Amino acid sequence: MVGPRGVGRCGEMRRRAATVWGLVLAFYEHIFDYDAAVKLKDGEKLQAIARATFALVERTGLSGLTMAAIAREAGLATGTLYVYFKSKEELLVGLYERAKTETAASLMSGDDPSAPFRSRFQRMWNNWLQHRLKHYAQVVFLEQYYNSPWFSDASRNLSARLIKDWTDLIDAAKAQQILKDVPTALLINSFGGSVRETANLLRSGTLVHTDTHLALAFGLCWDGIKA
Amino acid sequence: MVGPRGVGRCGEMRRRAATVWGLVLAFYEHIFDYDAAVKLKDGEKLQAIARATFALVERTGLSGLTMAAIAREAGLATGTLYVYFKSKEELLVGLYERAKTETAASLMSGDDPSAPFRSRFQRMWNNWLQHRLKHYAQVVFLEQYYNSPWFSDASRNLSARLIKDWTDLIDAAKAQQILKDVPTALLINSFGGSVRETANLLRSGTLVHTDTHLALAFGLCWDGIKA
Amino acid sequence: MVGPRGVGRCGEMRRRAATVWGLVLAFYEHIFDYDAAVKLKDGEKLQAIARATFALVERTGLSGLTMAAIAREAGLATGTLYVYFKSKEELLVGLYERAKTETAASLMSGDDPSAPFRSRFQRMWNNWLQHRLKHYAQVVFLEQYYNSPWFSDASRNLSARLIKDWTDLIDAAKAQQILKDVPTALLINSFGGSVRETANLLRSGTLVHTDTHLALAFGLCWDGIKA
Amino acid sequence: MVGPRGVGRCGEMRRRAATVWGLVLAFYEHIFDYDAAVKLKDGEKLQAIARATFALVERTGLSGLTMAAIAREAGLATGTLYVYFKSKEELLVGLYERAKTETAASLMSGDDPSAPFRSRFQRMWNNWLQHRLKHYAQVVFLEQYYNSPWFSDASRNLSARLIKDWTDLIDAAKAQQILKDVPTALLINSFGGSVRETANLLRSGTLVHTDTHLALAFGLCWDGIKA
DNA sequence: CATGAATGAGAGTTCATTCAT
DNA sequence: TATGAATGAACTCTCATTCAT
Numbered sequence: 001m002v003g004p005r006g007v008g009r010c011g012e013m014r015r016r017a018a019t020v021w022g023l024v025l026a027f028y029e030h031i032f033d034y035d036a037a038v039k040l041k042d043g044e045k046l047q048a049i050a051r052a053t054f055a056l057v058e059r060t061g062l063s064g065l066t067m068a069a070i071a072r073e074a075g076l077a078t079g080t081l082y083v084y085f086k087s088k089e090e091l092l093v094g095l096y097e098r099a100k101t102e103t104a105a106s107l108m109s110g111d112d113p114s115a116p117f118r119s120r121f122q123r124m125w126n127n128w129l130q131h132r133l134k135h136y137a138q139v140v141f142l143e144q145y146y147n148s149p150w151f152s153d154a155s156r157n158l159s160a161r162l163i164k165d166w167t168d169l170i171d172a173a174k175a176q177q178i179l180k181d182v183p184t185a186l187l188i189n190s191f192g193g194s195v196r197e198t199a200n201l202l203r204s205g206t207l208v209h210t211d212t213h214l215a216l217a218f219g220l221c222w223d224g225i226k227a
Numbered sequence: 228m229v230g231p232r233g234v235g236r237c238g239e240m241r242r243r244a245a246t247v248w249g250l251v252l253a254f255y256e257h258i259f260d261y262d263a264a265v266k267l268k269d270g271e272k273l274q275a276i277a278r279a280t281f282a283l284v285e286r287t288g289l290s291g292l293t294m295a296a297i298a299r300e301a302g303l304a305t306g307t308l309y310v311y312f313k314s315k316e317e318l319l320v321g322l323y324e325r326a327k328t329e330t331a332a333s334l335m336s337g338d339d340p341s342a343p344f345r346s347r348f349q350r351m352w353n354n355w356l357q358h359r360l361k362h363y364a365q366v367v368f369l370e371q372y373y374n375s376p377w378f379s380d381a382s383r384n385l386s387a388r389l390i391k392d393w394t395d396l397i398d399a400a401k402a403q404q405i406l407k408d409v410p411t412a413l414l415i416n417s418f419g420g421s422v423r424e425t426a427n428l429l430r431s432g433t434l435v436h437t438d439t440h441l442a443l444a445f446g447l448c449w450d451g452i453k454a
Numbered sequence: 455m456v457g458p459r460g461v462g463r464c465g466e467m468r469r470r471a472a473t474v475w476g477l478v479l480a481f482y483e484h485i486f487d488y489d490a491a492v493k494l495k496d497g498e499k500l501q502a503i504a505r506a507t508f509a510l511v512e513r514t515g516l517s518g519l520t521m522a523a524i525a526r527e528a529g530l531a532t533g534t535l536y537v538y539f540k541s542k543e544e545l546l547v548g549l550y551e552r553a554k555t556e557t558a559a560s561l562m563s564g565d566d567p568s569a570p571f572r573s574r575f576q577r578m579w580n581n582w583l584q585h586r587l588k589h590y591a592q593v594v595f596l597e598q599y600y601n602s603p604w605f606s607d608a609s610r611n612l613s614a615r616l617i618k619d620w621t622d623l624i625d626a627a628k629a630q631q632i633l634k635d636v637p638t639a640l641l642i643n644s645f646g647g648s649v650r651e652t653a654n655l656l657r658s659g660t661l662v663h664t665d666t667h668l669a670l671a672f673g674l675c676w677d678g679i680k681a
Numbered sequence: 682m683v684g685p686r687g688v689g690r691c692g693e694m695r696r697r698a699a700t701v702w703g704l705v706l707a708f709y710e711h712i713f714d715y716d717a718a719v720k721l722k723d724g725e726k727l728q729a730i731a732r733a734t735f736a737l738v739e740r741t742g743l744s745g746l747t748m749a750a751i752a753r754e755a756g757l758a759t760g761t762l763y764v765y766f767k768s769k770e771e772l773l774v775g776l777y778e779r780a781k782t783e784t785a786a787s788l789m790s791g792d793d794p795s796a797p798f799r800s801r802f803q804r805m806w807n808n809w810l811q812h813r814l815k816h817y818a819q820v821v822f823l824e825q826y827y828n829s830p831w832f833s834d835a836s837r838n839l840s841a842r843l844i845k846d847w848t849d850l851i852d853a854a855k856a857q858q859i860l861k862d863v864p865t866a867l868l869i870n871s872f873g874g875s876v877r878e879t880a881n882l883l884r885s886g887t888l889v890h891t892d893t894h895l896a897l898a899f900g901l902c903w904d905g906i907k908a
Numbered sequence: 909c910a911t912g913a914a915t916g917a918g919a920g921t922t923c924a925t926t927c928a929t
Numbered sequence: 930t931a932t933g934a935a936t937g938a939a940c941t942c943t944c945a946t947t948c949a950t
Contacts, residue, residue, distance in 0.1 A: 041934070061376050063290035067920060077936045079922080088920065144374045147367070149288050182443045185433045186425075190447045193420035198413075206412045216409045220417050224451030269909090294945060304911040306947080315945060496930090515830050517744035521924060531932040533926080542924060594828070601825045603742050636897045639887045640879075644901045647874035652867075660866045670863045674871045678905030722913070748941060758915045760943080769941065 046084055048074040053095055054137035062144035067091075092150045097158060099138040104162035106131035108169075117178045118222065120169075125195060125218050132199040139199075163188075177227050187225050194221035273311055275301040280322055281364035289371035294318075319377045324385060326365040331389035333358035335396075344405045345449065347396075352422060352445050359426040366426075390415075404454045414452050421448035500538055502528040507549055508591035516598035521545075546604045551612060553592040558616035560585035562623075571632045572676065574623075579649060579672050586653040593653075617642075631681050641679050648675035727765055729755040734776055735818035743825035748772075773831045778839060780819040785843035787812040789850075798859045799903065801850075806876060806899050813880040820880075844869075858908045868906050875902035 052073035056065055067088055071078045085091035109127050111120060132139050145151055170187050173179040179187055198217040201207035207217075279300035283292055294315055298305045312318035336354050338347055359366050372378055397414050400406040406414055425444040428434035434444075506527035510519055521542055525532045539545035563581050565574055586593050599605055624641050627633040633641055652671040655661035661671075733754035737746055748769055752759045766772035790808050792801055813820050826832055851868050854860040860868055879898040882888035888898075 045934095061374060064376050066918085068918090078920090079937060080935055082921070083934060140374070147288060147371045147374065149291055180443075180447070182447065183434055183440070185428055186440075186444055186447060189424035189428055190421070193424040194417065197416035197420040201412050201416055207410055213410070213413075216407075217413055220407070220409065220413060220451040222451075224421075224447040224449075293943085295943095298912095305913095305945090306911055307909085309946070310909065515828060518830055520922085522922095525933095532924090532934095533932055534930085536925070537930070598828045601742060601821070601828065603745050634897075634901070636901065637888055637894070639882050640894075640898055640901060643878035643882055644875070647878040648871070651870035651874040655866055655870055661864055667864070667867075670861075671867055674861070674863070674867060674905040676905075678875075678901040678903075726913095747939085749939090759941090760916060761914055763942065764913060 041084060045074070045076065045080070048076070049081065049084060049091070050095055050098060053091070054099075054135075054141050057141045057144060058137040062092075062141065062148055089150055092145065092148075093152075093155065095141065096145050096150070096155055099135075099142050100155075100158055101162060102135070103128075103131060103138070103142070104159075104166075107163075107166060117173050117176070118226075121173075121191075121222065122218050124166075125191065125221065126214065128192075128195045129199055129202075129214070132195065133202060136203065179225050180227050190225050191221060194218075272301070272303065272307070275303065276308065276311060276318070277322055277325065280318070281326070281368055284368045284371060285364035289368065289375055316377055319372065319375075320379075320382065322368065323372050323377070323382055326362075326369050327382075327385055328389060329362070329365070330355075330358060330369070331386075331393075334390075334393060344400050344403070345453075348400075348418075348449065349445050351393075352418065352448065353441065355419075355422045356426055356429075356441070359422065360429060363430065406452050407454050417452050418448060421445075499528070499530065499534070502530065503535065503538060503545070504549055504552065507545070508553075508595055511595045511598060512591035516595065516602055543604055546599065546602075547606075547609065549595065550599050550604075550609055553589075553596055554609075554612055555616060556589070556592070557582075557585060557596070558613075558620075561617075561620060571627050571630070572680075575627075575645075575676065576672055578620075579645065579675065580668065582646075582649045583653055583656075583668070586649065587656060590657065633679050634681050644679050645675060648672070722765060726755070726757065726761070729757070730762065730765060730772070731776055731779060734772070735780070735816075735822050738822045738825060739818040743773075743822065743829055770831055773826065773829075774833075774836065776822065777826050777831075777836055780816075780823055781836075781839055782843060783816070784809075784812060784819070784823070785840075785847075788844075788847060798854050798857070799907075802854075802872075802903065803899050805847075806872065806902065807895065809873075809876045810880055810883075810895070813876065814883060817884065860906050861908050871906050872902060875899070875905075 049070060052070050053065070056069055056073055060069075067081055068078055070091075071081055074081075081091065085094060107124055107128050110123060112123075113120075115123075145155075167184060167188065170179065170184050174181060174184070174187070194217065198207070198214075201217075202209050202213075207213055276297060279297050280292070283296055283300055287296075294308055295305050297318075298308055301308075308318065312321060334351055334355050337350060339350075340347075342350075372382075394411060394415065397406065397411050401408060401411070401414070421444065425434070425441075428444075429436050434440055503524060506524050507519070510523055510527055514523075521535055522532050524545075525535055528535075535545065539548060561578055561582050564577065566577075567574075569577075599609075621638060621642065624633065624638050628635060628638070628641070648671065652661070652668075655671075656663050656667075661667055730751060733751050734746070737750055737754055741750075748762055749759055751772075752762055755762075762772065766775060788805055788809055791804060793804075794801075796804075826836075848865060848869065851860065851865050855862060855865070855868070875898065879888070879895075882898075883890050883894075888894055
């Protein structure tokens with residue numbers, strides 16, 4: 001959920017945006033038209049800001065990121081950024097929540113609860129990997145954000161809430177003796193670490209992106225965690 | 228040249244490194260002794276700068292790091308830093324190389340080539356984990372450095388050179404069908420990822436630091452990569 | 455022209471002023487009615503702007519005053535302010551003239567030309583003091599305006615014109631040897647300074663607001679200027 | 682006394698400066714040389730900053746004051762101001778204390794306790810008036826500072842402490858039935874108001890600066906407060 | 909060598925004003 | 930007419946680097 005510091009200045013807008021961003025079930029750019037008589041903050045501009053920021057962080061790193069550069073990249077004036085975000089911090093926190101939420105949402109996409117566990121896990125592993133590769137700019141953003149002065153407890157709490165379903169699934173698999181009976185956190189991190197490292201290898205070109213390699217990489221993970 | 232006062236931890240490191248790896252020794256000396264006529268007047272000050280920098284990065288992050296803060300923490304004047312390093316960039320690059328080299332050196336410490344492979348790998352896994360936990364400030368520094376504007380190709384190349392022996396060992400184990408016949412990079416990253424994720428769990432307190440848990444965590448890794 | 459809704463305090467003022475001073479009436483109307491075809495669409499909004507501005511200046515000072523804050527406090531959009539005033543400067547100048555005129559008008563309210571001079575002066579002293587206390591926001595506005603970049607010669611001239619009657623009365627008292635034969639400006643400022651300082655003491659609570667204290671304070675002034 | 686936030690970064694320096702600024706008995710620019718081996722903050726630069734600030738406030742007002750303008754006027758770089766003052770606020774508070782202290786100190790200069798009260802008061806009245814006229818830039822600064830966001834309780838307290846002697850003298854005169862038996866605050870403000878208004882008239886040219894006029898103006902004040 | 913005051917470019921942020929709706 | 934998002938110049942403050950001492 002977006003915290004009380006929200007997105008912009010307009011209280012009404014902020015509250016609506018908060019519930020929507022939190023769920024990421026709707027594309028927020030559509031919710032801004034509800035009252036056409038009044039000029040409103042523009043979802044497209046929000047998109048542009050997000051896109052610009054992710055792109056810049058991928059290119060020049062989070063620490064080199066300036067508001068002026070974001071504005072230029074997004075085709076806006078510097079001041080305009082402050083119409084949408086109260087400060088640089090708010091902007092980064094907002095984009096963090098967006099990226100984090102999207103990432104979490106991607107994980108269980110297309111999950112078939114009736115399929116065998118191994119297939120389900122493999123699908124999720126693939127989901128996550130593909131998301132990492134496709135939205136690499138967001139990944140870079142997230143990894144850098146974790147190590148930045150902006151990473152707060154509020155940010156930390158978000159993660160826990162987002163992967164609730166995921167944790168439940170792991171626990172179920174453990175109960176059915178499909179996964180090893182070790183602390184859940186160990187299984188989760190083993191899985192996440194595997195995706196992360198594999199994606200890094202694929203991106204750097206050290207490992208060529210073939211289905212075989214993907215299967216091998218998942219195999220290393222699965223053989224480690226399966227009962 | 229390191230002056231008479233230049234003993235302490237710096238000298239110690241070098242001696243230890245020498246017994247382990249010729250490469251490491253050579254590299255280590257290069258970093259701090261090149262251009263000895265001008266720089267490196269006083270090893271103790273160099274130590275103080277390194278300690279100060281690592282401590283500050285752990286506390287406030289790489290992006291909040293200022294030369295003034297380093298100087299204050301090290302008990303020096305700002306200008307003095309520029310006697311030892313030409314610029315902030317050089318300071319960071321130097322410390323990166325130092326931390327990276329120490330980390331690599333720690334990996335194979337106490338390795339017994341006559342012991343069974345699994346024991347040797349477990350020892351190395353533990354070596355690396357302990358190093359990560361003990362020198363956490365350096366770990367934070369390194370992780371942040373990877374994502375910083377200062378991380379260059381030169382920095383990237385260093386890693387490859389440092390883990391040559393490590394790569395060779397993996398390849399040998401593969402040849403003996405002890406490890407799976409998958410790309411070496413996959414095995415290396417699987418191993419590294421496992422150490423990294425486990426260390427994170429231990430530091431955050433999510434996983435209590437007991438020998439049992441360590442064994443479990445290593446088990447997840449080993450079962451994944453073993454043939 | 456003030457529309458049908460433009461009654462309220464604004465219309466009231468004008469009527470009151472009319473009974474007191476022709477000059478004030480004329481002036482007052484000039485300020486708010488000039489260029490009536492374009493500006494002054496809605497007297498209520500004008501009122502709201504004035505009230506909002508005075509309130510904000512009392513709370514946060516003239517230098518912290520922003521157009522956005524005025525609009526918010528008045529319940530309008532920022533752009534709307536520019537329908538009523540060409541610029542921030544014009545808004546401030548307009549409100550200055552309004553406050554200054556009201557202050558001057560208050561001075562001679564209820565004056566009885568047939569009463570003894572001392573009583574008449576005391577009444578005026580009290581008039582002024584009460585006005586200062588009651589319309590403290592305006593007083594703060596004026597005092598800050600004098601020292602602001604917006605205080606121009608035009609502003610300066612206004613004062614002189616407004617207190618013409620007052621000056622005449624002083625001169626008459628001097629001619630009758632009721633007041634000392636010293637430059638009129640000295641008498642006027644002595645009087646004004648006394649009111650100002652007394653009001654400050656009352657507001658700060660240093661001096662308790664009783665009739666006795668008021669009489670004492672006026673006594674200090676009167677004993678100084680009387681012949 | 683200068684508060685704990687002091688003048689600059691060097692703790693030692695700051696503490697010394699604090700005691701000296703508080704008393705204004707020494708010229709602070711001389712106290713910075715005590716250790717010639719080390720480059721220290723420069724009293725002349727402090728002077729230049731003060732001079733520049735007062736001059737600018739007289740010319741363009743406190744609200745138009747920018748750090749860039751101060752630096753330019755003082756012949757320094759912007760950043761240099763922040764060597765001497767932690768922020769714009771500190772700078773203004775520091776200069777307020779300086780001006781206020783100097784003003785208070787001027788009041789009783791040359792006082793002869795054996796002289797008759799009226800002469801003593803007249804001398805002080807003149808002292809204050811001359812100071813106001815001579816250091817007009819400081820006066821403008823002070824008057825604007827009172828109405829600025831920077832005027833705090835700390836600033837307010839300073840005044841009370843500075844005029845202790847002055848208050849005592851008034852009380853003594855009251856006890857001897859030389860001044861009226863009215864609240865001391867009333868007498869003090871009557872006196873201060875008289876000086877203020879007279880100075881304004883002289884500066885504006887409304888009143889020509891002659892000994893006669895000065896005597897008349899003081900007479901208005903004295904006749905008001907004398908028993 | 910060591911010092912730390914001085915520098916000034918560049919960062920984040922504000923706000924009077926405009927203008928499409 | 931009324932709106933409020935958009936603008937960009939100008940503000941305060943930071944910090945890597947230099948240099949006189």
